[in-house]
Amino acid sequence: MAAPARSILRASRSARVAFAPGRFSSSQPTLKERLAQLIPAEIENVKAIRAEHGKKAFGPVVVDQLYGGMRGLPALIWEGSVLDAEEGIRFRGKTIPECQELLPRAPGGAEPLPEALFWLLLTGEIPTQEQVTGLSKDWAARSAIPEFVEEILDRCPPTLHPMSQFSLAVTALNHNSAFAKAYQDGVSKKEYWGPTFEDSMDLIAKLPNIAGRIYRNVFGDGKLPAIDPDKDYSHNLATLLGFGDNAGFVELLRLYITIHSDHEGGNVSAHTGKLVGSALSDPFLAFAASLNGLAGPLHGLANQEVLLWLRKMQSKIGENASDEAVKEYVWSTLKGGQVVPGYGHAVLRKTDPRYTAQREFALKHLPDDPLFKLVGQIYNIVPDILLEAGKAKNPWPNVDAHSGALLTHYGLTQMQFYTVLFGVSRAFGVAAQLIWDRALGAPLERPKSYSSSAIQKIFQGRT
Numbered sequence: 143m144a145a146p147a148r149s150i151l152r153a154s155r156s157a158r159v160a161f162a163p164g165r166f167s168s169s170q171p172t173l174k175e176r177l178a179q180l181i182p183a184e185i186e187n188v189k190a191i192r193a194e195h196g197k198k199a200f201g202p203v204v205v206d207q208l209y210g211g212m213r214g215l216p217a218l219i220w221e222g223s224v225l226d227a228e229e230g231i232r233f234r235g236k237t238i239p240e241c242q243e244l245l246p247r248a249p250g251g252a253e254p255l256p257e258a259l260f261w262l263l264l265t266g267e268i269p270t271q272e273q274v275t276g277l278s279k280d281w282a283a284r285s286a287i288p289e290f291v292e293e294i295l296d297r298c299p300p301t302l303h304p305m306s307q308f309s310l311a312v313t314a315l316n317h318n319s320a321f322a323k324a325y326q327d328g329v330s331k332k333e334y335w336g337p338t339f340e341d342s343m344d345l346i347a348k349l350p351n352i353a354g355r356i357y358r359n360v361f362g363d364g365k366l367p368a369i370d371p372d373k374d375y376s377h378n379l380a381t382l383l384g385f386g387d388n389a390g391f392v393e394l395l396r397l398y399i400t401i402h403s404d405h406e407g408g409n410v411s412a413h414t415g416k417l418v419g420s421a422l423s424d425p426f427l428a429f430a431a432s433l434n435g436l437a438g439p440l441h442g443l444a445n446q447e448v449l450l451w452l453r454k455m456q457s458k459i460g461e462n463a464s465d466e467a468v469k470e471y472v473w474s475t476l477k478g479g480q481v482v483p484g485y486g487h488a489v490l491r492k493t494d495p496r497y498t499a500q501r502e503f504a505l506k507h508l509p510d511d512p513l514f515k516l517v518g519q520i521y522n523i524v525p526d527i528l529l530e531a532g533k534a535k536n537p538w539p540n541v542d543a544h545s546g547a548l549l550t551h552y553g554l555t556q557m558q559f560y561t562v563l564f565g566v567s568r569a570f571g572v573a574a575q576l577i578w579d580r581a582l583g584a585p586l587e588r589p590k591s592y593s594s595s596a597i598q599k600i601f602q603g604r605t
């Protein structure tokens with residue numbers, strides 16, 4: 143679709159929200175106030191851990207890990223979540239089903255509010271309903287994006303991949319970074335976390351307007367409705383995408399943003415954000431770098447790839463293909479030297495609980511959807527084939543094997559946009575860690591690298 147006309151863009155700009163961020167919960171601490179209470183004790187805790195365990199070995203490092211993408215190498219501190227190969231992710235010690243049970247929901251909703259998950263990632267605590275409502279209002283108040291960022295997006299050709307547009311816009315938000323300004327003004331190291339918190343809140347708050355604008359520019363008429371200060375984050379994002387009246391889609395987004403937010407620190411997007419942030423690049427620059435990693439087909443873009451692969455399969459073998467025909471198609475993918483998208487994982491060795499959570503959502507809301515049925519049929523076929531092929535260490539599905547089928551069900555069929563939604567969610571995990579990194583005085587990241595000849599020399603004469 144062609145880029146929208148200037149007059150339409152002007153109209154959408156006038157629909158800016160006219161209220162300011164600040165305190166929205168009268169009687170209870172805000173997220174920033176609670177963090178300010180927690181940080182001094184955590185600094186002491188880290189000091190104690192380092193004093194007691196700082197010099198202890200953490201297992202051997204073998205040369206294969208240097209060549210093999212550092213699998214299993216303990217190398218990073220990440221506070222928000224830890225991934226177990228068998229069990230999957232825990233956010234601050236809580237599994238996805240526990241989060242679904244414990245985190246506050248929207249009135250009438252069944253899925254957790256991502257606002258609550260962000261609070262949990264940052265503080266390790268379950269917020270009250272009032273605190274979550276305060277966060278929804280704060281993010282709505284911060285949601286407008288600068289006009290020049292709107293213009294950058296409006297000038298992107300619709301053929302530029304939505305993830306590239308997303309990364310451009312997030313980079314440009316650095317124009318108004320509180321951290322970059324504070325640094326130039328000579329802020330003390332001890333105060334870094336405050337402006338990092340403000341930037342992180344602004345970043346998360348502005349993502350729906352960026353994502354909505356990309357979606358409407360590329361796939362619609364470029365017109366964008368306004369954020370509603372009385373609605374939660376997911377509801378507003380759904381509205382900006384044009385699905386605000388669909389209660390099922392809004393619930394799906396709440397679940398989607400919650401489960402895609404964080405996957406410990408070593409995945410490409412999280413680690414990239416942390417690495418770039420360690421140079422004291424502000425949260426906008428750090429998260430734009432995360433997005434560029436998320437845009438790779440072995441990482442976040444796999445959700446797009448899954449849908450493309452499914453559609454290609456359907457065009458080749460028809461819509462209600464037999465198991466035999468599906469098996470043949472999977473084998474042809476492998477024999478063509480390609481990966482089966484949505485399957486395998488660098489850490490997980492069982493079905494991803496994020497896949498399971500989405501499957502349960504589908505069983506509840508769309509049990510008869512044909513694409514959901516195809517995703518289920520593939521689940522019964524692919525793991526055995528990957529096992530038989532004998533290469534993949536994990537034959538089970540990951541989060542990306544399922545998400546596109548759910549979005550398609552509600553009418554969000556443009557798969558090139560799917561990773562943008564993943565990116566909106568991943569900001570929660572990356573931002574939470576950036577805040578803690580600055581609060582705990584995390585140093586510049588700079589691991590040691592070796593050349594192959596250096597490795598040969600080190601081991602010369604040794605067996």
Ligand SMILES: CC(=O)SCCNC(=O)CCNC(=O)[C@H](O)C(C)(C)COP(=O)(O)OP(=O)(O)OC[C@H]1O[C@@H](n2cnc3c(N)ncnc32)[C@H](O)[C@@H]1OP(=O)(O)O
Pocket residue numbers: 439440441442444476480481482483484485486487488489533534535536540541542
């Ligand atoms: C949100 C996320 O990022 S989840 C992951 C999303 N990505 C995908 O779904 C893409 C498909 N999957 C893959 O490519 C891989 O499983 C990855 C990238 C996720 C993990 O990679 P690794 O940790 O290197 O996996 P593993 O150790 O099992 O790889 C061993 C071999 O099996 C292959 N393999 C792994 N998964 C698959 C798969 N789904 N299909 C075909 N081959 C696979 C690898 O390409 C590798 O082949 P090689 O020896 O010829 O290089």
Ligand SMILES: O=C([O-])CC(=O)C(=O)O
Pocket residue numbers: 404405408409410411488489540541
């Ligand atoms: O953990 C990983 O390597 C990839 C992944 O699933 C994620 O980042 O969500």
